Amino acid sequence: MVFSSLMFLFVYLPITLAVYYLAPLKLRNLALLIASLVFYGWGEPVYIVIMFASIAIDYTHGFLVEKYRADDRKARRVVLSSVLFNLALLFFFKYFDFAVDNLRRIPALSGLRPLGLTLPIGISFYTFQTMSYTIDVYRGQARAQKNIVTFGAFVTLFPQLIAGPILQYRDLDRQLTDRTHSAEKFASGVEIFCVGLAKKVLLANSIGSLWDVYKAMDPASLTALGAWMGVIAFSFQIYFDFSGYSDMAVGLGRMFGFEFMRNFNYPYISRSITEFWRRWHISLGAWFRNYVYIPLGGNRRGIARQLLNILTVWAATGFWHGASWNFLLWGLYFAALLMLEKLFLLRWLEKVPRALQHVYALFFVAVGWALFGLEDLAHCGAYLAAMFGGNGAGLWSALDGYELSNYAAILPALAVGSTPLMASLLRRLPERARGGVALALTALALTACTAYLVDATYNPFLYFRF
C-alpha cells in the first residue's frame, strides 16, 4: 500500500489509528505489528513470509550476540552471519537478475536464466535497517530486544517500512517500549503528514508528467530547452516525491508516538556537492557513514585512504538505488565530484560569489539526475548530448512552448517549495495566527489531495522499486 492512496487515507489509516488508540498501552506494539503486516502484505501478500523470516532471524541473531558478549570471536561471527543474511536477501531479490543478465554474455554461462521475481517493496530499506540492529547490539549501543512482538513492530513499522527514513536501531530502542502520546505530538504529525501528502500528490505527480513527456521522446529530436525542462522537471519530481514520502513517514510516526530523523533538509539550496549530500536522503548517508565509511577508517587514515573510502561508499550508494549500470555510474559521478571538492574545489568555491556556488551545485546535481533517470545508457548519452545542444535539434520548439505554458504556474511554486522560505514566513507569524494558518493549510491540502486522488490517472511512486 502507498500512503498517497484513497485506500490508505480513508480506510487503512482511520481504522489503524482507532484500533491503536483503543488498545491498552501494553497491546499497542502488537496492534502496530498486525497493522504493519496488513500494510506490507497488501500489495504482494506472499512476501509477508519475508517479514516473518526477517523478524525470526534477526531476533535470533540479536539474542546470540548478547549471549556471546564475553566471547568476541563468536559474537563477531553472529554479526557477520546477520549481515550476510540481510545482504543475501537483498541480493537475491534485487540484484540476482541483473547479475544473470550480465553473466549470460559470457558464452560459458549463457544458460543462466533470470528469475523474473517482483521486487518486494521496501526491501532496500528494511534490510539495511535490520542489519543495524545486530551491529548496534554488538557495539553495545543498544540492548537486544527480548520481546519478539516489540522486535517485530520495529522490523515492520509501517510508517517507514517501504521508503525510510532508514532508522538505526539504537535511535528507536527506547521509543519501542517507552514513547509518549499527546495531542500536540499528534497534531504536529498531522501537519507534517499533510505537507508530505501535498508534496507528493500536488507537486511531484504534476511535474512528473512533464518529465514523462521528455523522457519518452526520441532524444535525437529533443531540443536543448526541452532536455533541460525534462531534467529540471525530474529534479523537482524526485525531490518532492521522496521528501514528501519521508515527511509522511515522519508525520505518521508522530501520530503513533515515534520520533524519526529528518530525511531531507532543503537539498537544492546547497552550494556544493558535499553540502548536497548532507541535505539529501540524510538517513541513508548516516547509515553508510556509520556502518561503512567510519569502519573503513573514514578520514582518519590519510587522504588516499579517505578518497578510497568515498569511492567505496558512493559506488555502494549508487548501486543501492537500483540494479542497473546507470545507478553505479551516478554514484561514481558523485564520488568523483566529492573527491575533487575534498582535494581543492571546496577551497576554490569559497572564493566565488554565492550565486555561482548555487549554480555550480544545482548544475551538477541536475546532470546527475539525467544519469539517474535514464536507465538505458545509450538513451542517457543521447539525452545528455541534447542538453548541451549536441544533436542539432535546435534550441527550442513549439512543443516546449506549449509545455512551458502548461507548467508556468507550478514551476515557481516548486522552486519556492525547494527553499525554507515558506517555513520561515510561517514562523514569523504571531503564535495565534500561525495556528489558524496551519489549520487552514491542512484543510486545503487534504481537500485538494483528495480531489487529485479520486481523479487519479497518474500516481506513480518513484522510490517503490528501491
Place this chain on the structure above:
Amino acid sequence: MKRAIVILFAAFLGGFLLLGLALPDRSFSPLENRNLAQPPAFSLRRVFSGAFEADAEAYVSDQFALRDGWTALKAALERLQGKKENNGVYLCGDTLIERIDEPDEERLAANIRAVNRFVEGVDVPVYFTVLPTAQEIWRDRLPSGAPGADEAALIGRIAAETQARFIDTLSPLREHADEPLFYRTDHHWTSLGACRGAAALLAGMGMDPEPLSSYSPQTVSTEFYGTLFSKSGVRRIPPDSIEIYAPEEGVTVTCVENGRETPGALYDWTRLAEKDKYAFFMGGNRPLAILRTGNEGPKLLLARDSYADSEVPFLTACFSEIHMVDLRYYREGLVDYIARNGIDCVVISYSLRNFITDANLHFLT
C-alpha cells in the same frame, strides 16, 4: 488550535470512511459513462493472489463519496494553474478536443496487415477509409504548440500501405473545417460531419450522394454532454445539440446478438433520455445490425466503429442492404459471411483514433 487540527484530520478521514459505508453503492456513473466497481468478492485465495486488494482499491475509488464533485474540483484546480489539457482532453474555449498521441508502431502495422490479409482473402471490392479526428480538422483551435499525432501523415501512410481501395475523407472534411463537423463535448462527429463523410465515401465508391440541401435537419436534443465532457472534468460549458438529417422511415433494422434477432432502429429515441445520447444513433453498440432499406442497390458489408452509427442514415439510399459489423463484439470472421449473405462490396471505416489502437481487426478474417 492543536486540538482543532487533530479533530479536522480525524473528522476528514473518518468522516469519508463512514460516509462511504453509509451511502448506497452506485452501479453506473452516467457522467463517466461506465460501470462502477462493486464490493470485492472475498476469499483467501483471492487475498493471496492480490485480486481482492486490487478490486478493493477500485471499489473505494469508484464509490468514493461525492466522486463527481471531486473530479470536477480536480479539473478546476488544473484550470486554475493554466493547464490547457486535463486527462487527455484539450480545453479550447467551449470546445473540447481529444488528444490523439502517436500510435504504437506494432499495433498500427498489425492493423494495416489485418486489412490487407482480408482484402487478399475475398473477391468482392473492399473500400477502406480512416477518418481524421477533431484534433486534425480543428488544429487551429488547439492550444499553440499542442503535441499530438500527425494524423495527415498517418492517414497518408495507411493509404500508401493498404491493398484496399482507399477513400480519402481527410481532404473533404478539411474543406468544411469551419462547420460544426464534430461535437464540442464528444469525440464523435456530428450528423453534419457524418453527412460530409458519407458524401466522400459514396463518391469514392463511384456513387452519387444526395446533396446536403436535399435534407431538412431536425434538432432532437439540446442537452448532450459527451465523453469528453466527462473525461475532462470541465463543468461550465454549454451542451451540444444532436440533429438528424435523414428520416428513419422505410428502413428496417435487425440486430443480431449471440444468434438472437431483435428489431432495431436507425434512431433509438429512448436513448435521448440517458447520459450517453450518442447511443441514439443505432441504439449504441451492436455486434451485427442488418439494415433493409427497401431501395435498389448492392448489398454492403460495413466493418466499422461507432462513427458509422450516425453516418449510416446517409448511406441507406444507395444500398439495398447494409450489414454493419462491430469487430469488438462480432468475432466470427467476415469471409464466410460475405459468401453466405451475397455481399457485393465491403467498406472498412474507422476513425484514426480507433484504427491505431483497436486490437480486434484480426477478426476481419
